[in-house]
Amino acid sequence: MLIMGVTKKMKFFKRCILAGVALLGSMGVTAQAETQMQTMLGDAPSVPKNIVIMIGDGMGPAYTSAYRYYKDNPDTQEIEQTVFDRLLVGTSSTYPARVSGYVTDSAASATALATGTKTYNGAISVDTNKQPIATIMEKAKALGLSTGVAVTSQINHATPAAFLSHNESRSNYDELAHSYLKTDADVMLGGGQKYFPASLIKKFEAKGYQYISDFNQLDSVKQGKVIGLFADVQLPWAIDDSDSNKLSKMTTKALALLSQNDLGFVLLVEGSLIDWAGHNNDIATAMGEMEEFANAIEVVEQYIRKNNDTLMVVTADHNTGGLSIGANGEYSWDTSIIRGVQASPDVIASDALANGDWRARVTLNLGFEPNDDELSQLSRARMQGKEVMSTSIKQLIDSRSNTGWTTVGHTGVDVQVFAMGPAASLFSGYQDNTDIATKLISLLPKKKL
Ligand SMILES: [Zn+2]
Incomplete structure (x- = not known):
């Protein structure tokens, strides 16, 4: 405290007040009192209108450290900070429900992050009794907010699936693809043409979705619901792709489309293939995926600089590969x-x-x-x-x-949490992955506006 500069002190003071406001909110203090405190603090609201959840699949702490050195300019004395260093606020445990031990898979972890409930490995937002649990996306939809996902895997892969749907197994890709018809999600961007045959796409179109399969078509989408599938299964590795900025471009488009809803939105962005490169113990490809995930985070960071009513929370669902x-x-x-x-x-x-x-x-x-x-x-x-x-x-x-690598699977080490925007301080310190969901859900409007 003593060595904090004036600006840092003010930031710290503001963070304390914001945390206090959030606490008062959860204690049922009137909206009027909240608004008064907001006015004291300037323009930024204490509760976000929009939430962007960003998941680096498999992105344990070694990946963000490795990325710092990978990006370091060796010709300068200092080691430059990355977006991860700038936005770090806390850590999160990732363990699944008891029945699955300490090491989670992406399905159980995404279920925890989407619902606040721990479940068995392989479960897509169902509990240990295989009963569906409401997700943050469903709650947001019911409140009139828009929802969307932008990922580099197939859109019906474990992480996005647990935010949008329910299934007793992540392997039921076709069932998951069909179930997306009922999600009413506004924006779905990623890969997965293989799981969405023409007959299914027709049903999406009948529901008012625009379907695109060529990445260049993304530019032409200006409004409305969209399902964009740009690969048979996952998108190409960034390191091999002539357009290595697909995730950041999908993120930009998702923000532009979802922000048209005055009530707000919840968006999930996933750097899905960091995990796949980790399973392959492939450092060069992993760093390529990290770079594009970092680019996507910077897109949201810029968006928040212009729209201070938007909260971004970035984390990983687990660590992959035991990168050393x-x-x-x-x-x-x-x-x-x-x-x-x-x-x-x-x-x-x-x-x-x-x-x-x-x-x-x-x-x-x-x-x-x-x-x-x-x-x-x-x-x-x-x-x-x-x-x-x-x-x-x-x-x-x-x-x-x-x-070095220790495994071609996952490990149980805690992951980091990064945040920016209203209520970002709620995510500081240690928390469990279920706490992240509980906090995010508590920030949704209390009733339909
Ligand atoms: Zn994995």
Whole structure:
């Protein structure tokens, strides 16, 4: 406290008051008293009109630290802050219901974040008795708010599904896709054409949705309900995509469409593929996904600077891969290796298998020249097919950059919470993932406006 500057002190004071206002609100103090306190504080309301929930799937603390060093300019003395450093407010535990132990999957965690209730791994917003639990999206809809999701996986994947729907299993992709007809969600953007056949799309159109499947069509959507599916299943890896800013563009469009509702909106944005890269133990691809998720957060940060009635809460549903910054007893992590990689290991492997001059092509794609030992290892892997070649490339990037992994699954470490906007201070300190949902739901209007 003593060393706080004046501005910091004022910010701290304001945060305390805002937290107090939120507390008074939950104690039933009149709206009039709240408004008076808001006036004292200037323009920013104490309770948000709009809520943006952003989930970095699998984005445990090592990912945000790794991203800081990945983005660091080595030519300057200081290590630059990232958007994650700027917005950090707290931490969250992620454990599922007792029956599933301490390590959650995305379905149980998304259920916790969407409903405030813990459930078993695999459950899509149903409780341990497989009974549906109302989600924040459903509550928002009932109050007249608009709702939307913008994700890089298929839109019926576990995380968005738990915000929009209910099912005893995340694997019931077709049932989940059909169930979206009943959600009345205003904006659904991501991948998943495979699960939405023409007959189903017709039903969405009959309900007033505009369907688009070409990413360039996104520009032309100016109003109304939209379902945009831009890939058969998930979107391409950002590192391989000629347009690597798809998530931030979908976020921009979702904000533009949803903000047309004067009553407000709830939007879920997910950097879904951070988790998929983590499962693959693929550091170069993971950093590409982190970069685009950070871009999407910055889109919302800019939106809040212009619209101070909007709250953004960013977190992860769990940690994936047990990523380690430094490995094998060595005190080093070489980001220049990772930054130099030009494509995902899958693409580098396919390219190497398809071409006779593969050594030169791999060198070009990796951004560094493998030594003789490494080349003979790659050569052996190449003869065993794409998957072995891809694994060999990932291992080479790991050993050169000194990146470690402990699992191809999830881990139970707590994740971080980042927030900005009205009531952001509610999310400071330690909390459980169910608390995040409970707090967000408490910030919705008390009754239909
Ligand atoms: Zn996962």
